[in-house]
Each structure stands twice: as structure tokens, then as C-alpha cells.
Amino acid sequence: MSASHSVKRGVSLYSYQEEYFLRKLTLEQCIAEAAAIGAFGIETLAEQMMPGFPRLSDAFYEQWHQWMARYNARPVCHDMFLDTKRYKGRLLSEQECIDSIVRDLKHAARLGCKVMRMLVFVSPELLEKCLPYAEQYDVKMGIEVHAPWHFDHPWIMRHVEMIQRTGTRHAGFVPDMGIFTRRLPRVLRDRALRNGATPKILDYVSQAYENGVLSEYIVAETRNMGGNAVDMGYAEASRHNVYSQPKRLLEFMPSIFHIHAKFYEMLEDGTEYSIPYDKIVPVLIQGGFDGYLSSEYEGNRHIQDAFPVDSIEQVRRQHAMFRRLLGESTSAVA
Amino acid sequence: MFDKYMICENGFRNRLAAGEVGGFEFGARLPYYRGLGLSMVENIEVSVDGQPVPRERLRFKLRERAYTLTEMETAYEEVWEMGEVAQIQVLHPGGLSPGPHKIELAETLRISYMPFPITGRDTKTLTLAG
Numbered sequence: 001m002s003a004s005h006s007v008k009r010g011v012s013l014y015s016y017q018e019e020y021f022l023r024k025l026t027l028e029q030c031i032a033e034a035a036a037i038g039a040f041g042i043e044t045l046a047e048q049m050m051p052g053f054p055r056l057s058d059a060f061y062e063q064w065h066q067w068m069a070r071y072n073a074r075p076v077c078h079d080m081f082l083d084t085k086r087y088k089g090r091l092l093s094e095q096e097c098i099d100s101i102v103r104d105l106k107h108a109a110r111l112g113c114k115v116m117r118m119l120v121f122v123s124p125e126l127l128e129k130c131l132p133y134a135e136q137y138d139v140k141m142g143i144e145v146h147a148p149w150h151f152d153h154p155w156i157m158r159h160v161e162m163i164q165r166t167g168t169r170h171a172g173f174v175p176d177m178g179i180f181t182r183r184l185p186r187v188l189r190d191r192a193l194r195n196g197a198t199p200k201i202l203d204y205v206s207q208a209y210e211n212g213v214l215s216e217y218i219v220a221e222t223r224n225m226g227g228n229a230v231d232m233g234y235a236e237a238s239r240h241n242v243y244s245q246p247k248r249l250l251e252f253m254p255s256i257f258h259i260h261a262k263f264y265e266m267l268e269d270g271t272e273y274s275i276p277y278d279k280i281v282p283v284l285i286q287g288g289f290d291g292y293l294s295s296e297y298e299g300n301r302h303i304q305d306a307f308p309v310d311s312i313e314q315v316r317r318q319h320a321m322f323r324r325l326l327g328e329s330t331s332a333v334a
Numbered sequence: 335m336f337d338k339y340m341i342c343e344n345g346f347r348n349r350l351a352a353g354e355v356g357g358f359e360f361g362a363r364l365p366y367y368r369g370l371g372l373s374m375v376e377n378i379e380v381s382v383d384g385q386p387v388p389r390e391r392l393r394f395k396l397r398e399r400a401y402t403l404t405e406m407e408t409a410y411e412e413v414w415e416m417g418e419v420a421q422i423q424v425l426h427p428g429g430l431s432p433g434p435h436k437i438e439l440a441e442t443l444r445i446s447y448m449p450f451p452i453t454g455r456d457t458k459t460l461t462l463a464g
Contacts, residue, residue, distance in 0.1 A: 021336060047369050051413075061375060082447075085445075086410060088407050104343060
């Protein structure tokens, strides 16, 4: 382990969703797998792998802490959801939203997590109203800066303004590295091809995205080229993805609590096809980031129609890359 | 996502026991990476051998409790967990004939952080034992 930085490694168990969905891995096995590759920081989605949430038993939480001890793992982040559309025909009131968030803060605290991922659609006004509860439970609420939002997007700038105005240490950010998608995922292109897209149009969209062409122009040009529905869907991917400047993380580093290390496809050469981690990790080190780089594998949804999914191998490859970029001894962990 | 796993390969059977309205059922899962309260399952649509099943003939059975689609709309506490198999029941007196049947399933979900509902679709040909 290099002593020159404090970046730690973890896994969001979201990464193993395919195997969990098919009941090939249990929650405990997901934790054990992360720990086995030296990714000791565990991030969880209660609504994914903790059936019965929000009414989990005391026995569940005891079991959870036993697992943490057994695998030398640490609870790091709970990913909240907020069902504003729970009732047909009306949205949750503000008070109902606060109640739901407090419910999640309590859960995060019981897990032992110091960070809670907030969905990006949570407004700065709602976030501010939850600050007293976040302080009470001592859980930091991190807005997930998720593509196509990015740090210079007006919605996120409003969160920044609230955080600066209040001086709070309990609200900040969990940037998703999908905001640094330099190339559209190859797995997305290949799936579009299987679904009947036009190769020439896919090539155009991929190249135009890499060239930084405005997504509105990409969509319009795809329509001009006579793109079919699948082609148009791929062109729309240029709207849903974004490549912003990794160095922008530096300005916000004091309020970055946790990193979603999003990825779609780890190649055999130890790089990610779309997201340039060799540009991102040095920025985290330079900025003194002392939280967790938490894997978030999301390639399964693009390949599962045609190929077996091996999330375990994909996450292992990503951590081999992280060990290299973080200067950890490669022999330390299998 | 997970669309291809919505209809389960196993569990397709007639329901003809005494005391039941005859029909058939198959196992189904959510096309989503987390569990969802039943009130947010906006719609379930089923076709069998190309024939759409009227909404009032559908039942959704989760952990031994069967709901009409209208009852699901106000089932606020029950969660269809991620990857959990529920039974989609179709009221169809006499059940289906043995042999292969093409089942089409669409599940529309109200996901709060998305600006519109998402619909997952799966089609499988399942064989009913004789």
C-alpha cells in the first residue's frame, strides 16, 4: 500500500446485481467477494439486497455487523431511494419526503455507514431541510452527481450554493464517474447492433460523441441520416452520457464524500473502455481524497440479452486497475 | 434491464383445484435492479397465444396473497423484492391445453426518479405438461 495517498477501495454491491437477481450470490457472498479482492469498503442498496426493508429486524443488523467483522469489511455507504410516486395521482408531500429520508438516515447509521448516497433528483431545498437529521445521526448526505448532470450543471450548482451558504459538513457529493464518459460504452453499441441498428450510423454517433459534438446535433443528424428507432436510441445515449473535466473534482474535493466508480466494460488490458480512470485517479490523489473508490458495475444490462454476465470478473479487473493506479503492491491481493 | 428474466422458465401450470376459479399461472420477476412497492407497479399486461388477457382476469400473487391489479394500486406496504418470483395468475375456466403456449408479459413501473414510467417486456414459449 502506498503511503502517499489515502484513497481506499470498495465495492457497491450493486455491481453484483445480476448474480444476486438470479440467486447465484447471497448478500453475505457479495460482501465476502468484495473483501477477497481487498475492496473492504462496502456500499449497499437496502432495497436491492435487504428484503423486508424498511422493517429490518434487530437480528439482521446483528448479522450484518458479524459479517463486517468476519470479512474485515467496513460499512461505508447506504444508497437511499425516495418513492415520490408511491401514490397514484399525487406526489409525496415535503414532510413525507423528509420522513422517508430520515428513515434511510437511521438505517445508514444502524449499518455503521457514515455516508448516504442521495439520488440526484433530491432538491437543495429538501436536502437543506434534512440537515438537522443528518447531524443527529451523523451521516453525510452525498448528492450523486450522475451523468448527464455534472459539477457545472445548474442543478448541481444550486446544491453547491446551499452547501456553501450553510457551511454544513453533512451535505456534499457522491460523484459517479459516468460524468467522465469519454467514449460511449462499446457494450451499448454492440447491443444496438444486435437490436437492428445501422452500423454506419453507430459509427457516426460514436465518433461524433468522442469529438464532443453537441448531442442535439448528433440526434438531429442521426434523424437526417434516416436512423431507425434503435439508431435514434443510440443517438440519445449521447444525451444521457457526458464527458466533463476530471480536474473539476479538485474544487469540490472537501465536499466529496465517496466515489461511484461506474464502469461498463473492463478490457483484458486492464483499462475501462469508456471512462479514463488513468486520468481520474491521479486527480483524486492530488486532491487528497480520503474516501472510497466504490465499484459500480453497470455493464450487465447491456450484455445480458446475448452473453453470460460475470460481474465478479469485471469487478476484479477494475480493482486490479485501481491497485495499479493507486500504487498498491500487486502481489498483496490475489 | 432484466427483461429476459421476467417470465420464469419454471412454474407454468394450470390451476384447476376444487374451490379455485380455473385458470393458469406462471412465475414472474421485476425488470428492475431493486424491489418496488406494489402500488408503483403501474400495470401488468399479459397475452397468451396472441390473445390479450383482460385486466379483470389477471391476479398478482405474492407470498400467498393474490391481488387484483386495482388492489395493487393501494398496496403501499408490500414490496415485490428484487429478483423475487411472484405468480401471475390468469382466470381462464378449464385452464389451457397441454403443450406449448406463447406468453407475453409487460410490466410498467413508476420509478420516482425517472420522468416517465418504464415498461419491461418478455416473451417466452412455455410448455404445459399434459
